[in-house]
Amino acid sequence: MNRPDAQIADSVDQPALRDRLSTRIVASALLALLVVLSMIGWTLWLSWQLEGAGAAINDAGSLRMRANRVGIELLQASAARPAQWHAELQAQRDTLSRLQRGVPSRPLFLPNDAAIRAQMQLVERTWMTQLQPAAESTLQGRDHTAYLRALPVFVQEADHLVQMIETDNAGKTTLLRMSQAVLLGIACVGTLTLIYLLYLWIISPVLHLQEGLRRMTAREFGVRLPVESRDEFGVLAYGFNRMADELEGLYRELEDRVQQKTAQLANQNRELGALYDMAAFLNQPTDIDTLCHGFLQRVMQQFNADGGSIRVIDPLGEKLHLVVSEGLSESLEETEHCMKVDACFCGEATKQGVVVIRDFRKLPQPEAFHCAKEGFQGLAVFRVVTRDEVLGSFSLHFRSTHEVPAAEAQLLETLGQHLGVALDNRRLSAKARQLAVAEERNLVAQGLHDSIAQGLNFLNLQLQMLDSALGREDLKEVREIVPLLRTGVDESYQDVRELLLNFRSKLGQGALLAAVEDTIARFRRQTGMAVLLQVDELEGAPLPPEQQLQVLFILQEALSNIRKHAQASQATVEINNRRDFEMVIRDNGRGYEPAEVAERGERHVGLHIMQERAKRLNASLVLDARPGAGVSIKLVLPQTARQAA
Known part of the structure; x- marks a missing residue:
């Protein structure tokens, strides 16, 4: 066999479709499948034919039986059984019709043979022209001898039909057995052929490859496999030979390669260590100045920089303000304290978004000349970004000419992203704290409005009326106003004490019940x-302190509303701490009509405060009020909204 090395060399990755081993296997499998399916289909067809003919034999045999039964009935004919005679005749006609048409669903049909079809027509004609008319005449009261004379002829023809079908079935049965024997022989021959082809196409090349690998493992790098085919194993053998050539070359340079890989891994470990150390530092709870100083010092130490600075973009996005610097003189810091964004990001831009300035003489900016006067020969500027937003930049100054490799540039860019995320997180934390303070102040203001402001407004009105009464010297009205003023002052004093107690409320883990009491x-x-207190907290875990405090504030606000507006004599507080946390506050006061209050456009500030606190908890607050039936407030904190304790 000619060695197809040249052809394989032209298509090492993939052999031609007609030469592929997969093509041979698929073609052989499809051919075997086609032969097997053909034989199986043939045997199934024979089985179906035999089953249909067997059913036809049964129905043809029933023709004789039913004809004899009709004869017996005619011999015993009486006026009381005409319906049974008609049923027997109709059943005979149905059987003849089924045999003629066939019933594929059973299956039931006559063999496709002309002689059998002719015999079937003869049987049907004998019945329809001789026996059935004679039977009908007998049913009309005539003599039954005509039916009995024609009966033997019909039975004989039906017997002949059954024998013909059985003879045809016997031949098909023999043919079915022969087909099964042939199928068995095909299976045996196909199995042997498949074993031989698998050995020839797969096992033998694998054994050659295994032997080559064994010798290669024993460091016999001069071993080569014979390329005897153009299929995948031929490509594999050619590739093995090329691999052996490559290994011979690699083995000679193995020590140098190991040293290079070791240095590369050490560099990667250094980068990973720098990233880990920087991430750990940036996640510490420090202020922004300490954060920037620590970041800059670590970066300068990591990359042997002689100076550095960090700048942030002002809110207008036009200038960069110096935040921290290391290794720069005071004059250079003053010069670079406020730079234009375009001046900072000029120079040679790399693929990583890094700006590297290697020759200050090419730059017209005064800042570059100041850097050169300070003795710096190189400058690298990197963006501080977060969420695709540029927050600022940090720069590294080098007193000697310094090239920034692509790997270092990518690492520095990543560090800039980490710094941007840390700065952004601290800004967001500050905004979150400011927002929380603003929300709490809003609730305080609403509480003051609902209590102190309304009380002071009432006192102001009474003072105006008192001043007017004093001007008129109406002592009676003065005596009426003074108790009202005293009551208003007392209520305002109670409101102030209540608000102060609420503002000073602090809860620890599991302290809710004591605070409620x-x-x-x-x-x-x-x-x-x-006031009746009912508590069931046997199943649920305690709420965390923040959620407990909000629940306590809602309870205090609800009790304050009962004191001010309800005119109640009794109240009930129910707390159920199960899978969901529930708190219900009820009173037996005067209540009110929610629809009527809504139509008047009135807004209950206390209820609004409770709703906002419930919203902060991700809880639901349901109010049920009716005139004369008191008010019920239900707070439900679902299990999905409960914070981890």
Whole structure:
């Protein structure tokens, strides 16, 4: 066999479609499948024919039986059984019709043979022209001898039809057995052929490859495999030979390669260590100045820079303000304290978004000349970014000419992204704290408006009326106004004390129940009202302190509303801490009509405060109020909204 090395060399990656081993295997499998499916289909067809003919034999045999039964009935004919005679005749006609048409679903059909079809027509004609008319005449009261004379002829023809079908079935049965024997022989021959082809196409090349690998493992790099085919194993053998050639060359340079890889891994480990150390530092809770100083010092130490600075972009996005610097003189810091964005990002831009300035003489900016006067020969500027937004830049100054490799540039860019994320996180944390303070102040303002402001407004009105009464010297009206003023001052004083107590409320882990009991006890002392507390917290875990505090504020606000508006004599507080946390506050006061209040456009500030606190908890607050039936407030904190304790 000619060695096809040249052809394989032209298509090492993939042999031609007609030469592929997969093509041979698929073609052989498809051919074997086609032969097997053909034989199976042939045997199935024979089986179906035999089954249909067997059913036809049964129905043809029933023709004789039913004809004899009709004869017996005619011999025993009486006027009381005409319906049974008609049923027997109709069944005979149906059987003849089925045999003629066939019933594929059973299956039932006559063999496709002209003689059998002719015999079937003869049987049907004998019945329809002789026996059936004679039977019908007998049913009309005539003599039955005509039917009995024609009956033997019909039975004989039906017997002949059955024998013909059985003879045809016997031949098909023999043919089915022969087909099965042929199929068995094909299976045996096909199996042997498949074993031989698998050995020839796969096992033998694999054994050659295994032997080559064994010798290669024994460091016999001069071993080569014979390329005897153009299929995948031929390509594999050619590739093995090329690999052996490459290994011979690599083995000679192995020590140099190992040293290079070792240095590369050491550099990667150094970069990973720098990233880990920087990430750990940036995640520490420090202020921005300490964060920037620590970042700059670590970067300069890591990359042997002689100076460095960090700048942030002003809100207008036009200038960069110096935040921290290391290794720069005071005059250079003053010069670079406020730079234009375009001046900072001029120079040679790399693919990583890094700006590297190697020759200051090519730059007209005064800042570059100041750097050159300070003795710096190189400058690298990197963007500080987060979420595709540029927050600023950090620069590294080098007193000697310094090239920034692509790997270092990518690492520095990544460090800039880490710094940007850390700065952005601290800004967001500050904004979150400011927002929380603003929201709490809003709730405080609403509480003051609902209590102190309304009380002061009432006192102001009464003072105006008192001043008017004094001007008129109406002592009676003065005596009426003074108690109202005293009551208003007392209520305002109670409101102030209540707000101060609410603002000073602090809870630890699991301290909610004690705080609730203290709040209810204080409410009883202030109002003298009977308050029933029902608690069930056997199944649920305690809420975390922040959620407990919000629940306590809602309870305090609800009790304050009862004291001010409800005119109630009794209140109930229910707390159920199961899978969901529920708190219900009820009173037996005067209540109100929600629809009527809504139509008047009134807004209850206390209820609004409770709703905002419930929203902060991701809880639902349901109010149920009716005139004369009191008010019920239900707070539900679902299990999905409960924070981890």
